[in-house]
Amino acid sequence: MIDCLFCKMAQGEIKPDLVMETDELLAFRDINPQAPTHVLVVPRKHISTLNDLTPADAGIIDKMVLAACEIAKLEGIAASGYRLVMNCNQGGGQTVFHIHLHLLGGRAMTWPPG
Numbered sequence: 001m002i003d004c005l006f007c008k009m010a011q012g013e014i015k016p017d018l019v020m021e022t023d024e025l026l027a028f029r030d031i032n033p034q035a036p037t038h039v040l041v042v043p044r045k046h047i048s049t050l051n052d053l054t055p056a057d058a059g060i061i062d063k064m065v066l067a068a069c070e071i072a073k074l075e076g077i078a079a080s081g082y083r084l085v086m087n088c089n090q091g092g093g094q095t096v097f098h099i100h101l102h103l104l105g106g107r108a109m110t111w112p113p114g
């Protein structure tokens, strides 16, 4: 059994502040929000990094993006705008090694990111 924070959330062992749940995904508020809306969209399946995706996972990424877009509407940030981010490995800023999509909005985003 993998000792993984997001697997524990997917299995109900740790209860995050959920905003959406499906049979394949969960979405919850980030514990250290970087914007007024900061939601993480996470597949229930454990995939450590983007480098570990295989063609069999093709269907999961589109569902993660669609869920994030739906949550953006529910959060009232779709019109003002938002950012979707996936970090890969240490150099990409990844700290939790179970893939996740950040939905950030509710403030003006700067570019390039830090």
Ligand code: 5GP
Binding pocket: 005, 016, 017, 028, 029, 030, 031, 032, 033, 040, 086, 087, 093, 094, 095, 096, 097
């Ligand atoms: P990464 O840096 O891997 O792209 O993003 C991991 C995110 O997970 C960070 O934004 C961090 O604040 C968030 N995070 C870490 N631990 C927890 C936790 O226990 N609960 C929640 N809700 N978010 C967490």
Ligand code: ZN
Binding pocket: 002, 004, 005, 006, 007, 008, 045, 046, 047, 097, 098
């Ligand atoms: Zn995991």
